[in-house]
Amino acid sequence: MLARAAPAGEPGLTDAPPPGRHTSRPLTLPGDVMRDAGRHVIDMICAHLDEGAAEPVTARLPPQTAKELRDQPVPLSPADPLQVLGELGPLLRSGNTHPDHPRFLAFVPSPGNYMGVLAAALAAGFAVPTGWSFSGPVSTAIEKTTIAWLVELLGLPPETGGLFVSGGSTATLHALTVARDTTAGSQYDRATAYCSDQTHFSVGRALHVLGISRDRVRHLPTGMDGRLDVRQVEERVRADRRAGLTPFAVIANAGTTGTGAVDPLADLSALCSRHRLWFHVDGAFGAAAAITEEGRRAVPGLPLADSLSIDPHKWLFQPAEIGCVLLRRPELLRQSFGVPHPSYLSGADGTDEDLMQYGIQQTREFRALKLWLSLKVFGARAxxxxxxxxxxxxxxxxxxxxxxxxxxxxxxxxxxxxxxxxxxxxxxxxxxxxxxxxxxxxxxxxxxxxxxxxxxxxxxxxxxxxxxxxxxxxxxxxxxxxxxxxxxxxxxxxxxxxxxxxxxxxx
Ligand SMILES: Cc1ncc(COP(=O)(O)O)c(C=O)c1O
The missing domain is CATH 3.90.1150.170 (Aspartate Aminotransferase, domain 1)
Incomplete structure (x- = not known):
């Protein structure tokens, strides 16, 4: 029961909570209520996964419902969790389009899998820490192992390593930060990058965040095949050098969002070696193909990338959010993102295992668990x-x-x-x-x-x-x-x- 008396004029706080549904300690529920609510949530999810294919793909609720949701006042008083969940069910079932629906054929679908869903709940339920290895030795080990599994499944060089991040856009931001620091260095105000006109907008946005202005990003035209023309890239690199600019990275596609086109990765990698440019591959969607034999033939040259973005929340069937940035020299992530050990942690030594040193986040969701648990349960062959x-x-x-x-x-x-x-x-x-x-x-x-x-x-x-x-x-x-x-x-x-x-x- 909520014991506190409401200050005068504060609405709602004197309302008694539903009997037996809340405890006197703030933000807690009795064990049986937690379990009832949990069972209800699991039932909702299982019904969606079992029967969702028979439901419409797209949102069904009248626009008025969205407006009513936006206009709802702050709920000051407690409510029965089952009642709130009961009201939420139809909104989730019919209020949004379902990217995991078998006839969702737009964008890049997010088919998801049940073990990934449970992993997300477990990660939140145990408040798993992932930034520092002293507080998260198991989560750190699981993340490193899952990265190593992914590297092996994709057929990448064994020294490849990286980090799970929120998605493809963030993966590319991490990779291009390293590219900028490693290749352009202090010249980055003159830095130029090269990609095709089919490249996902997240690349331009990452470059913008990194201070590479839009007029320094060369979106080179493609033909019907949607692929970069290597000769055109080389001519542009040379022309930019002659103009006193600093070419620093080529960003290739392993699967464009529009048509699934794959740029000539091996030739672009050779070009990057000749001109000492960073070679990033955006495989957010398509790189997952490389876990199959025929798919690996469709993305030849993937192992030549200096860095790769791949999104397990796309074609590795994980619920959002889980993206991944992989580098042939993962220690470069630490060079770009690492920070001195803070004074408030003077008792705990930092180690190379501290994953917060390899990316932009300190507090990190335990995303790796989704892929780890679903690989363990279904097996990589599935x-x-x-x-x-x-x-x-x-x-x-x-x-x-x-x-x-x-x-x-x-x-x-x-x-x-x-x-x-x-x-x-x-x-x-x-x-x-x-x-x-x-x-x-x-x-x-x-x-x-x-x-x-x-x-x-x-x-x-x-x-x-x-x-x-x-x-x-x-x-x-x-x-x-x-x-x-x-x-x-x-x-x-x-x-x-x-x-x-x-x-x-x-x-
Ligand atoms: C090729 C490609 N790159 C990057 C992204 C961005 O990924 P995210 O939405 O996970 O940030 C997408 C998303 O569809 C994509 O298809």
């Missing part, structure tokens, strides 16, 4: 099979698209991503048909999202609007995805006819 299944699914769906004469496969499956668009046929000029198709692509994505059947986003490939599918959820079913494709074709037919027969609405 992860390999799941990654391979995602690539195979894209191949199968790609064949289905190619077999239809009303759809065009625009970019072939690469690392579980493909793009396609309807083929409009009519006796009207080509450019008008293209404009109509562009409009239809956007309308199809909207209609699918409204129906809740699937989430597919439009993208741009060589200035043409396409529909993009990312098929990495191992719980996705090939027949269901073929049905989504057939639905797209039927919708396209309807919309194209509509636009062609209503001249006023035709672009």
């Amino acid at each position: 992860f390999r099979d799941a990654v391979a299944a995602g690539m195979q699914l894209a191949e199968d769906v790609g064949k289905h698209i190619a077999s239809r004469d009303d759809l065009e496969l625009v970019t072939a499956p690469s690392l579980g991503v493909l793009t396609f668009r309807p083929i409009a046929r009519a006796l009207v000029p080509r450019d008008r048909l293209d404009r109509i198709t562009d409009r239809v692509v956007g309308a199809i994505a909207e209609r699918l999202a409204e129906s809740g059947d699937a989430l597919v986003m439009p993208a741009l490939v060589a200035d043409r609007r396409v529909l993009r599918l990312c098929t990495i959820n191992p719980r996705a079913d090939v027949r269901e995805l073929e049905a989504v494709v057939d639905g797209v074709a039927a919708l396209a037919d309807e919309l194209i006819t509509d636009l062609l027969t209503e001249p006023r609405r035709t672009p």
Whole structure:
């Protein structure tokens, strides 16, 4: 029971808490209530994981609900945890789009796994420390081991090491900080970086945070294949040097978000050696392919990277947040981020094991536990099979698209991503048909999202609007995805006819 009397004018504090639900000690609950609440939460999660595929992919709640949530006053009085959880359930079930849904085919899905979810709860439940090895010897050992497992599974040089961070954006920020410190040094006000026009925006943002202004980032154009042209990079590096600038890093893609394209990693690595540049690979999404045999062939040259970003919360099936930065010389992280041992810890010696010395955070979530626990429970072979299944699914769906004469496969499956668009046929000029198709692509994505059947986003490939599918959820079913494709074709037919027969609405 909340014993404190409310000061005059303070609303709510005199309300009695629900009987038996709260203890007299602040912010605690009796053991049986904790267990009831925990069981309720686990039931909610299991129902979502077991039955969520039959629910709509996209948010269903009226916009009014979000407004009401925003307008809620601070809750001053206690409430029954089961009642609050009961109210939360429908909001979580229907109030957001589900990136772990098997027909969530947009962005990079987050398929997640149950052991990862439990690991997140355990890490929070035990308030596990991870920054200092004296307070977290086990968590430090688990993180280091999990990094070593990841390095081995990806086929990277054994000396590679790194850190779990919040996601791909932060991983790249860590890597490029080291790149800047190591390669550009005090010249960083003149530093230039090189990447493709397909590179994820997190790279430009990381460089901005590091003080590399936008006009010093060379987003070099790519063609239909979405890959960097090595000769173009080299010419630009030379031109910048001649102009008195300081080229310091090439950032390559191992799987662009748009089409899954992989830059020529080996050739770019050789270029970086020739010009003494840092070679970072953004594999936030695609590097996980390297845990399979066929995927490793799709990202050749990954072991040549000076640094690599990889997101276990994408294609290694972990719940957000868990990203990872890996370096061939992990001690460089310490050179960039390490701090002198603080005076308030004079009794405890710092060691090389203190993970807070290798990144920007001191207090760190025990993210490693998600990957560690799910690898222990399912085994690495299950992860390999799941990654391979995602690539195979894209191949199968790609064949289905190619077999239809009303759809065009625009970019072939690469690392579980493909793009396609309807083929409009009519006796009207080509450019008008293209404009109509562009409009239809956007309308199809909207209609699918409204129906809740699937989430597919439009993208741009060589200035043409396409529909993009990312098929990495191992719980996705090939027949269901073929049905989504057939639905797209039927919708396209309807919309194209509509636009062609209503001249006023035709672009
Ligand atoms: C290629 C690539 N790099 C970086 C990121 C950013 O990762 P995060 O959202 O975990 O910060 C993404 C996210 O989709 C990505 O696809």
